[in-house]
Amino acid sequence: xxxxxxxxxxxxxxxxxxxxxxxxxxxxxxxxxxxxxxxxxxxxxxxxxxxxxxxxxxxxxxxxxxxxxxxxxxxxxxxxxxxxxxxxxxxxxxxxxxxxxxxxxxxxxxxxxxxxxxxxxxxxxxxxxxxxxxxxxxxxxxxxxxxxxxxxxxxxxxxxxxxxxxxxxxxxxxxxxxxxxxxxxxxxxxxxxxxxxxxxxxxxxxxxxxxxxxxxxxxxxxxxxxxxxxxxxxxxxxxxxxxxxxxxxxxxxxxxxxxxxxxxxxxxxxxxxxxxxxxxxxxxxxxxxxxxxxxxxxxxxxxxxxxxxxxxxxxxxxxxxxxxxx
Amino acid sequence: xxxxxxxxxxxxxxxxxxxxxxxxxxxxxxxxxxxxxxxxxxxxxxxxxxxxxxxxxxxxxxxxxxxxxxxxxxxxxxxxxxxxxxxxxxxxxxxxxxxxxxxxxxxxxxxxxxxxxxxxxxxxxxxxxxxxxxxxxxxxxxxxxxxxxxxxxxxxxxxxxxxxxxxxxxxxxxxxxxxxxxxxxxxxxxxxxxxxxxxxxxxxxxxxxxxxxxxxxxxxxxxxxxxxxxxxxxxxxxxxxxxxxxxxxxxxxxxxxxxxxxxxxxxxxxxxxxxxxxxxxxxxxxxxxxxxxxxxxxxxxxxxxxxxxxxxxxxxxxxxxxxxxxxxxxxxxxxxxxxxxxxx
Numbered sequence: 001x002x003x004x005x006x007x008x009x010x011x012x013x014x015x016x017x018x019x020x021x022x023x024x025x026x027x028x029x030x031x032x033x034x035x036x037x038x039x040x041x042x043x044x045x046x047x048x049x050x051x052x053x054x055x056x057x058x059x060x061x062x063x064x065x066x067x068x069x070x071x072x073x074x075x076x077x078x079x080x081x082x083x084x085x086x087x088x089x090x091x092x093x094x095x096x097x098x099x100x101x102x103x104x105x106x107x108x109x110x111x112x113x114x115x116x117x118x119x120x121x122x123x124x125x126x127x128x129x130x131x132x133x134x135x136x137x138x139x140x141x142x143x144x145x146x147x148x149x150x151x152x153x154x155x156x157x158x159x160x161x162x163x164x165x166x167x168x169x170x171x172x173x174x175x176x177x178x179x180x181x182x183x184x185x186x187x188x189x190x191x192x193x194x195x196x197x198x199x200x201x202x203x204x205x206x207x208x209x210x211x212x213x214x215x216x217x218x219x220x221x222x223x224x225x226x227x228x229x230x231x232x233x234x235x236x237x238x239x240x241x242x243x244x245x246x247x248x249x250x251x252x253x254x255x256x257x258x259x260x261x262x263x264x265x266x267x268x269x270x271x272x273x274x275x276x277x278x279x280x281x282x283x284x285x286x287x288x289x290x291x292x293x294x295x296x297x298x299x300x301x302x303x304x305x306x307x308x309x310x311x312x313x314x315x316x317x318x319x320x321x322x323x324x325x326x
Numbered sequence: 327x328x329x330x331x332x333x334x335x336x337x338x339x340x341x342x343x344x345x346x347x348x349x350x351x352x353x354x355x356x357x358x359x360x361x362x363x364x365x366x367x368x369x370x371x372x373x374x375x376x377x378x379x380x381x382x383x384x385x386x387x388x389x390x391x392x393x394x395x396x397x398x399x400x401x402x403x404x405x406x407x408x409x410x411x412x413x414x415x416x417x418x419x420x421x422x423x424x425x426x427x428x429x430x431x432x433x434x435x436x437x438x439x440x441x442x443x444x445x446x447x448x449x450x451x452x453x454x455x456x457x458x459x460x461x462x463x464x465x466x467x468x469x470x471x472x473x474x475x476x477x478x479x480x481x482x483x484x485x486x487x488x489x490x491x492x493x494x495x496x497x498x499x500x501x502x503x504x505x506x507x508x509x510x511x512x513x514x515x516x517x518x519x520x521x522x523x524x525x526x527x528x529x530x531x532x533x534x535x536x537x538x539x540x541x542x543x544x545x546x547x548x549x550x551x552x553x554x555x556x557x558x559x560x561x562x563x564x565x566x567x568x569x570x571x572x573x574x575x576x577x578x579x580x581x582x583x584x585x586x587x588x589x590x591x592x593x594x595x596x597x598x599x600x601x602x603x604x605x606x607x608x609x610x611x612x613x614x615x616x617x618x619x620x621x622x623x624x625x626x627x628x629x630x631x632x633x634x635x636x637x638x639x640x641x642x643x644x645x646x647x648x649x650x651x652x653x654x655x656x657x658x659x660x661x662x663x664x665x666x667x668x669x670x
Contacts (some may be wrong), residue, residue, distance in 0.1 A: 093387070223432040226388060230424070232447065232451060233416070233450060241436070321437065322482070
């Protein structure tokens, strides 16, 4: 297990390095000059050159990338800002705030949103899928199957606005989505995020219901499940320790991908509920040609997905002893 | 002793198992009766789809209750199984009656160690501690001939070879010293040497514990090796039964004769061609009328009045020996002898 983790973490670093290099190159491939944007109306060539030099974008691209990497691992001196400690991802072109600090400010919201919603849709989705698998072909199964088909065809910006209109504005049963740090006021944290959690859950639950049901139905017809029953084990025991064990793998895999995606880019969700998380930051950094912020957000998003992939592989090996970690 | 003064250990009476499918009712088993005595082995022979596996899953109550209609009687040591509750069946399964399945790799859980899988059956039925169950698992593995059982007990099924997995499966079935053992093609997937070892093992265990064994196979060679009595199934019905000697030496049903002629013989001349039974197994959704074997039967046209396609032949059993065929015994002796002569 230890060797597996070391190998995978090194692999993850390489992937992140490649992704950041590509992002850097893509940024300059777009014919937009960030210096022009901050230069304003009365721009002179001298002023433009000055801004370029201040932003550090007058140097060749490989040198810039190298300096960016140096900053990330060892910290660097910044013209106009002084020393920036590692991990230094630079300063925003748009508002001159440190990128790392900004991301750290926004991250708790995005993590709260992702993990809260994940908990709801995992419990509801897997629960409904289990019931559907146990009641195959009966009313509850048909209900869960059609409800999940309906749910999975919904979109967040559709359900989100409808839910806000009815539940918040009309009926007032839920609070307007907002973010209060958990450490500050747990009650406000919970009530402010409840609506986004539920809306996200509606959409994701469907997928987990269908997946859990189909996996369980398949596992329940496996020979080893029949053997477990032939040994005289109780139905609950057979269901949870045998069939569910076999069904878990694919669900864990998809769950890992979903978590990574939710953390890396809940752009539409955050825009729908006017929450200022990583997703909004990513959109703004693209619009403003804010290279340092874009780099920071991209590495975070890629990092989240790579991280959860490693976790998924490790969990998979715990579930299924046939999988060798090396 | 006759069967009236002592109940046989397992008694199946007029068993009917019908499934409802989207296409209609499948009559997987259609009126089957047999007995198995303690310490004896009943071999059930038949093609795939003849109802032999369904019969045995029904004995253990492992069929899908929602989709199966069952009629008849299954008595295990005097206890009616078809009306037993799931709880009662759970107490019997793995304990008083156990089953060995065909494909050991698929039938063992990939997620649990061999020792755990053997031990949990023991714990369930005896209330033993984890430690006792582990010791028992090691003992069972030793008994079925797994080398270094105290090390291999912590292995997972995928770390075992095919023969070892089948042995582990047997160890699991026997861990509570069951009085009835149902073996569903336990050796089909194995090579011949391992097959012979496994069958010797079953015979030893039967001698030791007096277990009643139902051995399901499509291989008459295996039947010749292990069985005391033989029951031949075709299309969900018994077509012939008797002792092993009676059935294999002097088959009374054309289907049994066909099965035997389609097997190579080591004793006879090697240039005799095998004669497979023409046609394919009957559809149980829409089975042939009358005798279910008549569309494939070489002798069907020799019965007057098309009786074979219109009327179900009765299975008349005298002292455990019987067959279901419209030909008279005399006719059969004559025709079967001609059939054998024509092959030489």
